[in-house]
Each structure stands twice: as C-alpha cells, then as structure tokens.
Amino acid sequence: MSKAIESVPPAATAQSAHPDIQKKSLSWSNIALGAAIQTFEVSTLGQPFEVVKTHMAANRADSIATSLKKTYARGGIAGFYQGLIPWAWIEASTKGGVLLFTSSEIDYRARVAGFSPSWAGLFGGVGGGVAQAYTTMGFCTFMKTVEVTRHKAAGAASASTWRIAYDVFQREGIRGLNRGVSAVALRQMTNWGSRFGISRVTESIFRGSDTTRPLTTLERLASSTIGGALACWNQPLEVIRVEMQSQTKAADRPENLNLFSTARYIYQKNGLMGFYRGVTPRVGLSVYLTVCMVFGGDSIKAYFNEKSKQKKNANA
Template structure:
C-alpha cells in the first residue's frame, strides 16, 4: 500500500534586504554631482532657465544674452552657494528616501521595477521639500533678476536675506510644489524608461547572452535614453521657472499657483511655450548621466579596490 501524499506549501519568498549604507558612496555621490554642476551642468541649467523664463528667446539668443550679462561667469550664475548646496545634499536625500521607500514597497509585494519607480518618485519629492526648494528658487532668482547698477552690487546672499525678511521661509521656497512634481516625474520616468530600455537591450541580444549583466556602455545608453525621454515633463519645469522668475511682467497673475501659471503661459505663448528650454535640459540630463554612470562607477570601483587592499594588508 502506497504512502499517502504529503501536502507541501510553497516556500515563502525571501524577505527583501535593505541596501547597505555607505558614507563613502554618499561622499562620492556629493563630489561627483558638485563636479558635474561646476563644469557643464550649471551652464546648461542657466540657458534652460533663461529660455523657460524668456519664452520669446531661442537657444542662440539665450546663449548670447547670458554671455552679455557677465561673460563666461554669466553661465555660472547661482552656482555659489545655491547649486553647490543642492548638489552636495540632494544625492544624500534621494539615497535615504528612495532606499527606504523601495524597501517598504518590496515588503508589500511590489516587483523590483515598480518598487524602484516608487522609490525614485518618493525620493524626488523628498529632495524638493528639503534642500532643492530654496536652492532652485535662488538659482532662478540669480538668472532672472534685473541687474542694474544698484542691483548688481547685491550679493546672492543679500538677495536671499531680503526675500526671507519680507516673505519668510515660504518666500524662499516659492514654487516648491512645482519642483516636487518635477522631481517626482523626473525620477519615476528616468528609472522606468531606463529599466524598459535595459529590457529591450536584453531582448536584442543572442539567446545565449540574454540574462548576462549589461556592459557599462549598455547601462550608460539605457540611462541616457531614460534621462532624455524623461524631459517629457518640460511643461512643469517651465511652470516652475515662471513661478520663481523675477522677470517683471504686469500681466502675470498676482498669486502664482501651478494652475494659474499654466493658464497664463498657455494664453501668452500657446502649446510651444511649455517646451521652451527643452534642448539644453536634454543636454543637462545626458551630461549628468555620463558623470554619474562613468564617473560614479569608476570611482566606486577604485575606492572598493583600495579598501580591499587595505583589508588584505591588515590580515597579512
């Protein structure tokens, strides 16, 4: 007589693990982003902001006017201290927030891709409401404020103090909700599109190579595609710039909300007005990706190698 069949229950999926925290990687991220914004990043940012605030100017005109405002230094308006503060802190905020949200999403049963997108969106919002709000506002102020003889003597810090004295912390974070929407859609789109591109690259490989780890070039290509296509949300970037702009226009709404600003831009510039500055923004996204992928991977590999050598030397 055969033994009765024993019912078996499927093994529970392994619990997700939190990403290990590393002060070294945090410092590297801050250093790379500060390098990026101090080289070509800020010029892209300045030209993009000028075009979004002055929607009648094309790319060539924006570059000429920026140069006329201060020569080469004109392309670095808002770099010190605002862009440096933003670059050195936003990576840490994104790392903490996105890692925790991604972990919690996986615990609730989300797929790795969905958890990554949710983590990126939440991390982007966290960036906006911590350090990016006032930094983005002050960078925009520096690019768009009228600089006559008297105004030119005021430093960026003096302008910030005057705004704070007049309007408080709310004044320094003007347009922060639009920044939050931009960052949420930025990181959600970048991660999502990059993951889809990686899957397409895998599907185009020979059958025997599918599933192999992507090369650095393939990952860079996927990230560049994600960064470029994520610029579909340029309308919210134009709205954000207009809400923070210091360009004087008597027809602007007195209370600038996302909806009232969008309505005013539509009435004044039509559909194309929402995509002013998209070209330098794409360039900014691609350059940032190159710095973070090539620079980040290379530096992390170098640091890991040096740490391994030190650990081996101690054991010897």
C-alpha cells in the same frame, strides 16, 4: 511570546518573509561620493546647461542662440555660472543623499509588497523626488532662478545673493524662499519616477531572457541616459516652476501665481509650445549628469576598490 514578536522591527519581519528581496545597501562613502560627483558636474557643464534652460523657460521668445548671447552679455563666462555658489552647491551636495535614502526604502517596501522592479523603481523615484523638493531643492531652485532672472545692469553694483535671500525671508518668511516648491515637487516626482521606471524597463530589455545577468557599464549608461532623456517629457512643469520663481517683470503678469494661474498665463502668452522652452538644454543636462554619475562614479569606485585590494594583499 507575543511581546517578542511585537519587538521585531517591521523591516526585519519583512526581510525574513522575503529573503530573496534585498534592500539596496547605503553607505556614507557612497553618499559622499555622489555628492562630490554632483558638485563636480554642476561646477563644470551642469550649471551652464541649467542657466540656459532657465533663461529659455523665463524668456520664452528667445532661441538657444539668443539665450547664449544674452547670458554671455550678462557677465561673460561667469554669466553661465550664476547661482552656482552657494545654491547649486548646496543642492548638489544634499539632494543625492535624500534621494538615495528615500527611494531605497520605498523601492524595497514596494518589492516586498509584490510590485515588479520597474514599478518599485517608479515608486521609489516618486517618493525620492518629493523628499528632495521639500528638503533642499525648493529654496535652492528658487534662489538659482532669482540669480538667472533678476536684472543686473552692466557695471553697476547689485545686491549680493545672500542679501536677496535675506530680504525675501524678511518679507515672506520660509514660504517666500520656497516659492514654486509645489511645481518643484511635481517636477521631481514625475522626473525621478519616469527616470527610474524607464531605466529599469530599458535594463530588462538589455538583459532579455537572462534576468539575472549583470549589466555592462555601457548598458547601464545607456539605460540611465535613455531614462534621463525621456523623463524630460515633464518640461511643462519645469517651465511653470521657472515662471513662478522668475524675477522677470511683465506688465500683464498676474500677482501671486499658483500652478494653474501660471499655466494659464504661459498658454495665453506663448501657446502650447511655450511649455517646452528649454527642453533641449535640459536633455543635455540630463545626459551629462548621467555620464558623470555612471561613468565617473563607476571609475572612481573601481579605483578605490583596486587600491583597497592592493593594500590588503600587501598586508597579507
């Protein structure tokens, strides 16, 4: 009898004890759809937002207009897509799956433990964000930042992005390719924790007293947009991350920067407002990503569901 009890998986035991709490279902088709939409997002307006945001965080004296002009001068329209291939594509096609798997499991465990949906969403977002940083996002954000901030003389031949990555790996190993990953982890942890948490609170406000009412697409879009925009409060971590990974040269820039020395350097150079450089394009990026994932995802799912129903009716 005791052996039979011990052989029951923890998840099954927890679910039987809390039949009213269901774990969010995950499917490979949904993960593939998320990867496809995020790749589309970053290949359209997402990367230009990312490039301008990164430029402003690395060159904190530049306004949005100046950043746009300098980015265009670096390579025309293509200048706004530096770091897209392969680094942004690798990141976009993998980070969603990592986030979904991790956050779903933590969210479920937190609700079984008695936490509210808002707190469970926050915990799930925190765990998912950390998992993203230490799996795919660390080296991807580093190489994207390298591409945006390294010097490229107009018309002159420059080393390929693969050559740069190889040289860094030869000199510093995996640690070098993940420079600034601690800042990435903190950013993702606070970003997704805030986004999930704020989105859930907004959803509960929309539902009002009817806590079981399904939200409309517009309400879900608004909740995600509000969550994404307000999650940008952690822009100081993004600026610190960019500075740690930046290839911009400065005579007074300390060597071997860590989180604290980078924060001190930014404050000495640019004051408190220096930590919020690039927050406007980052909010734009967050809103655009939300529109793609919510409207785009729902529309594509509805299309395939309708096609599936039509096929079943035809075969009936």
